[in-house]
Amino acid sequence: MGGIPFGEILLCGERNHGQYPPLEDLRILHEFVIVYLFEGSGIYWDAKQSMIELGPGSCLVIPPQTPHAYHPLSPARWSEIFFVFKGALFDTWQAHGLLPSQTQHLALRPTDYWLPKFRNALTSGSSSSDSLTDCCRLQLVLADINNFIGQSRYPEEDLVWLEQAKYWIETSLVTNPSLAEPAARMRVSYDHFRKRFKKTSGISPSAYRTQVQINQASKLLLQTRIPIGRIAEQLGFCDVFHLSKRFKQSTGFSPQQYRKRF
Numbered sequence: 001m002g003g004i005p006f007g008e009i010l011l012c013g014e015r016n017h018g019q020y021p022p023l024e025d026l027r028i029l030h031e032f033v034i035v036y037l038f039e040g041s042g043i044y045w046d047a048k049q050s051m052i053e054l055g056p057g058s059c060l061v062i063p064p065q066t067p068h069a070y071h072p073l074s075p076a077r078w079s080e081i082f083f084v085f086k087g088a089l090f091d092t093w094q095a096h097g098l099l100p101s102q103t104q105h106l107a108l109r110p111t112d113y114w115l116p117k118f119r120n121a122l123t124s125g126s127s128s129s130d131s132l133t134d135c136c137r138l139q140l141v142l143a144d145i146n147n148f149i150g151q152s153r154y155p156e157e158d159l160v161w162l163e164q165a166k167y168w169i170e171t172s173l174v175t176n177p178s179l180a181e182p183a184a185r186m187r188v189s190y191d192h193f194r195k196r197f198k199k200t201s202g203i204s205p206s207a208y209r210t211q212v213q214i215n216q217a218s219k220l221l222l223q224t225r226i227p228i229g230r231i232a233e234q235l236g237f238c239d240v241f242h243l244s245k246r247f248k249q250s251t252g253f254s255p256q257q258y259r260k261r262f
Contacts (some may be wrong), residue, residue, distance in 0.1 A: 010085060038115050
C-alpha cells in the first residue's frame with residue numbers, strides 16, 4: 001500500500017473453479033472481506049448465524065474477526081470476485097453503519113450489471129498512487145451497494161409477495177412438482193405467478209425450485225447418511241435417477257461422488 005495510512009486492499013482477485021477447504025474449517029481474518037458470487041451455488045456459515053444458501057448474485061460482506069466459512073456445491077462451477085481490505089477509512093464506513101458489524105448477505109442481481117462494477121475495483125498496481133485509486137474504486141462499489149440497500153428496486157409489497165411465493169414453492173416440493181400449487185396458494189394463474197416471480201427475483205419459479213432441491217440435497221448428503229433414494233423421494237424427484245441427473249447438472253458431481261468427496 002506504499003505507506004498510505006487510511007486504507008489498504010491486502011488481497012483481491014477473481015477466482016474461477018477453485019478448490020476450497022473442508023466444510024468444518026472456520027477461519028478468522030482481521031480485515032473486512034467482500035465476496036461476490038457470479039456463478040455456481042453454495043453455503044456460508046459462521047459462529048453467529050445459521051447457514052446461508054448462496055447463488056449467482058450473492059454478495060457477502062464479512063466484518064473483521066468473524067469466524068466464518070463458505071463452500072461451493074461444486075468447485076468446478078464456482079466463480080467469485082473477492083476483496084480483503086482494512087484501514088481507518090473503512091473503519092469510518094463501519095462506524096457510520098455503511099459497513100456491517102456482522103456478516104451481511106445481499107442478492108445483487110442481475111450479475112451482468114454488478115459484475116463489471118466489482119471487476120473495475122480490482123487493484124491495478126502496487127504504487128502509492130495506484131493504491132489510492134484502488135481504494136477509491138472500492139469505495140464506489142461500497143457506495144453502490146449502500147444505494148441498493150437504501151433504495152429497494154421493488155415496492156415492499158412485491159418483496160413480501162416474493163417471500164410468500166418462495167415459501168409455497170419450498171413447502172410443495174413433494175406434493176406438486178408442476179408448481180401449480182404455489183400459484184393456487186397465491187390466488188393467481190400460473191402464468192401470472194411465473195412472470196411476477198421472475199421479474200422480482202431474476203429467476204423463474206422452476207429454476208428457484210431446482211435450486212432449493214439441490215441445496216437441500218447437498219445438505220442431506222453432507223450432514224446425514226440417509227440413502228440417496230430416500231433423499232430423492234423427500235425432495236420431490238421422480239426417482240434417484242432424476243435426482244442424480246439434476247444434481248450433476250448443477251454441481252458437476254453425482255450424489256455419490258459429492259458425498260464421498262466432501
